[in-house]
Amino acid sequence: MTHKLKLLTILSLSLSILSQGLPTSAKEADSKNKPETAGKWLKGEYHAHTFQSDDAQQSLKSVLDNAFNKYGMDWMAVSDHLRTSSRDDEGNTIPGGSIPLSQGIIDYQAPKIKQLQDAGNYKNKIIFTGFEWDMPTYEHVGVGILTDKLGTAEGLKVSNQFEYLFTNRDEKMFDPADVAVWNAKDSRAFSTREDARTALSWLEKNYAKTSYAILNHPSRKRVYTIADFRDFNNIAPDVAFGFEGMPGNQMEPDRGGLNLSTPENRTYGGSDYMLAKLGGAWDALLGEGRRFWNFSNSDSHFEISENRLYSSGYWPGEYSKNYTWVQGADMQAVLDGMRSGKSFSVFGDLINALDFSAEKGNRKAEMGENLQVKNKDMLKLTIRFKSSNKNNNGDPVKVDHVDLISGDVTGKITPGTDAYSKSTNDTTKVVKRFTAKDWKMDSQGFYVINYSVKASRDQYFRLRGTNLGVTVEGETLNGEPLMDTKTDIADNETRFTEINKRNYKDLWFYSNPIFVSVSDEKPDKDNH
Incomplete structure (x- = not known):
C-alpha cells in the first residue's frame, strides 16, 4: 500500500487528532475519557523512546503502561529519534x-x-x-509540533515536512507530491549551524504558539x-524556551550519560x-530576563538491557517528574x-507539590511571572511544599534544606x-537557606516558609532543594552539589x-524563577 493510501485510511479513522496530542478522536471521546479542564498541576515529560528508535528496547505500550498506570504521570510526549x-x-x-x-508515527504509533485508548486504557x-x-552540528532537541489542522492531511504531515526539510533523509523516502509542495515554499537545510537556526526560525514563523524545541542533555x-x-x-x-537541565539516562554508570573529562561535561547531583x-x-x-525554563525527563530507552549487560534510564515518572x-x-x-x-x-x-510566590499588597507573581514593585518595597516570598512518605524506591x-537563590536582571x-559569550552571572547567590526549623505545616499538609526581602533592583528568585546535608x-x-x-x-x-542506590x-528539586521589576513609578496592577 502506498503512503498516500495509508494516509487516507488513517484519516478516515480520525487518527490525526490523536497524533496531535488529544486523548482520542474529538468526536468519539466521551466525558469519562476527557481530562479535566480546570487548572491544576499535572505530572509529565516530553522525552521517552520506543522500539521506533533503533537504540531502544521497549514497546510503546510498555512506556505508556509504566508512565500512567505504575508511576502516576498525567501526560506523556513520546519522543523517538527523528x-x-x-x-x-x-x-x-x-x-x-x-x-x-515521521511516517512511522503515522503508520504505527498514532494508530x-x-x-489502546479505544480499549479503555489511559483514561x-x-x-x-x-x-x-539531531540539530545540525549540535545535539539533540525535543521537538513537538501541534497544528490547527486537526483531522486533515496537513495536520498529519507537519512532522513529515519537518523531517524532510531539516534532516538528511533521502528525498525518495517521501511522497513526491508532498515534496513538490514543500520545495515550493522552503529549501532543505540540514548541514550547518545556520541550518539549525533556519529550522528554529521556521518553527517560530509557522508554529510559534503550537510547537516547542527544548534543548536536551545540553552539556553531554x-x-x-x-x-x-x-x-x-x-x-x-x-519555541526555544527551555532546556533539559535534569537529564534522563540516570541509570548509566556516568550519571545522565555525561562522560567527557571536563568538569563542565559532568552532572552534579544528577543535573x-x-x-x-x-x-x-x-x-x-x-x-537577562529571558523566559527560559528548566525541565527534567527520563530519556527512557531501557532500564536494564535484555542481555543484562547495560543499564540506561528509568521509566517515565519512576525517578524524575x-x-x-x-x-x-x-x-x-x-x-x-x-x-x-x-x-x-x-x-x-523528593517533593510532590510546590507553591512559590512573591507578593506586594494585592499583587502577586508565581513561577514564570514578573512582579512590578517600587524601589524599597518589602516583598513577601512564600514557599509551600509537600513530600511523599516514600518514593518509588x-x-x-525528607527535605533537608531549601535554598532561595537570587540574581540581578540587567537586560x-x-x-x-564579549558579554554575549559569558556563561556566568556573578550576582547570583543563595539569599537564604531554610531548614526544618524555618518551616511549619499548615492545615493542608504543606510545609510553609515565609520570607521578606526589600526590593532594590531588578532580580529573579528561584528555589533549589535536596535531601542531603550542607556538606x-x-x-x-x-x-553546592559535587x-x-x-x-x-x-x-x-x-x-x-x-x-x-547512588x-x-x-x-534534588529545582523551581523556575519569579522575576521582580523595580521602578520609582507606581506599579501596574498586571503582574505579567
Whole structure:
C-alpha cells in the first residue's frame, strides 16, 4: 500500500487528532475519557523512546503502561529519534525496510495509541507524539509540533515536512507530491549551524504558539555554548524556551550519560552543569530576563538491557517528574503551561507539590511571572511544599534544606559583544537557606516558609532543594552539589544495584524563577 493510501485510511479513522496530542478522536471521546479542564498541576515529560528508535528496547505500550498506570504521570510526549525507523511500535521489523520516523508515527504509533485508548486504557491522560531531532552540528532537541489542522492531511504531515526539510533523509523516502509542495515554499537545510537556526526560525514563523524545541542533555557533548542558547532563544522565543537541565539516562554508570573529562561535561547531583552551577549558564540567561525554563525527563530507552549487560534510564515518572500548571485538557494546554514557566522538576519524588510566590499588597507573581514593585518595597516570598512518605524506591523522603537563590536582571545582551559569550552571572547567590526549623505545616499538609526581602533592583528568585546535608562527603560542599562520579563495578548486577542506590541517596528539586521589576513609578496592577 502506498503512503498516500495509508494516509487516507488513517484519516478516515480520525487518527490525526490523536497524533496531535488529544486523548482520542474529538468526536468519539466521551466525558469519562476527557481530562479535566480546570487548572491544576499535572505530572509529565516530553522525552521517552520506543522500539521506533533503533537504540531502544521497549514497546510503546510498555512506556505508556509504566508512565500512567505504575508511576502516576498525567501526560506523556513520546519522543523517538527523528531518524529512520526499522521497527514498528512493538519491535517488529518493518516490511520493505526502514522508513522516516515521521511516517512511522503515522503508520504505527498514532494508530496504536488510538487502539489502546479505544480499549479503555489511559483514561484522562494526555498523549502526544513528538520527536528528538539531531540539530545540525549540535545535539539533540525535543521537538513537538501541534497544528490547527486537526483531522486533515496537513495536520498529519507537519512532522513529515519537518523531517524532510531539516534532516538528511533521502528525498525518495517521501511522497513526491508532498515534496513538490514543500520545495515550493522552503529549501532543505540540514548541514550547518545556520541550518539549525533556519529550522528554529521556521518553527517560530509557522508554529510559534503550537510547537516547542527544548534543548536536551545540553552539556553531554559540549557542543552548545551560551551564545548558541541566546541565539536560539532570540530567533524563536516562543519555541526555544527551555532546556533539559535534569537529564534522563540516570541509570548509566556516568550519571545522565555525561562522560567527557571536563568538569563542565559532568552532572552534579544528577543535573547538568548548566543548571547545577550556581551563577552558571542558566543564571546568566535569567540575568537577562529571558523566559527560559528548566525541565527534567527520563530519556527512557531501557532500564536494564535484555542481555543484562547495560543499564540506561528509568521509566517515565519512576525517578524524575515535571510538575506543570495546566489550564485545559489537551496537549496545547500542556504546552501553554510549559511555556508559562509555572513548573518545577524533581528527582526521586523528593517533593510532590510546590507553591512559590512573591507578593506586594494585592499583587502577586508565581513561577514564570514578573512582579512590578517600587524601589524599597518589602516583598513577601512564600514557599509551600509537600513530600511523599516514600518514593518509588521504597525510601522515606525528607527535605533537608531549601535554598532561595537570587540574581540581578540587567537586560538582554547584544549579539557580537564579549558579554554575549559569558556563561556566568556573578550576582547570583543563595539569599537564604531554610531548614526544618524555618518551616511549619499548615492545615493542608504543606510545609510553609515565609520570607521578606526589600526590593532594590531588578532580580529573579528561584528555589533549589535536596535531601542531603550542607556538606556531605562526596556529595555536597557548603550546600553546592559535587561532581557525580562514575559507578564503575565489573559485576553487572552489582553495578546496577549500586547505580540505583547512588541515585536515590542524592535527590534534588529545582523551581523556575519569579522575576521582580523595580521602578520609582507606581506599579501596574498586571503582574505579567
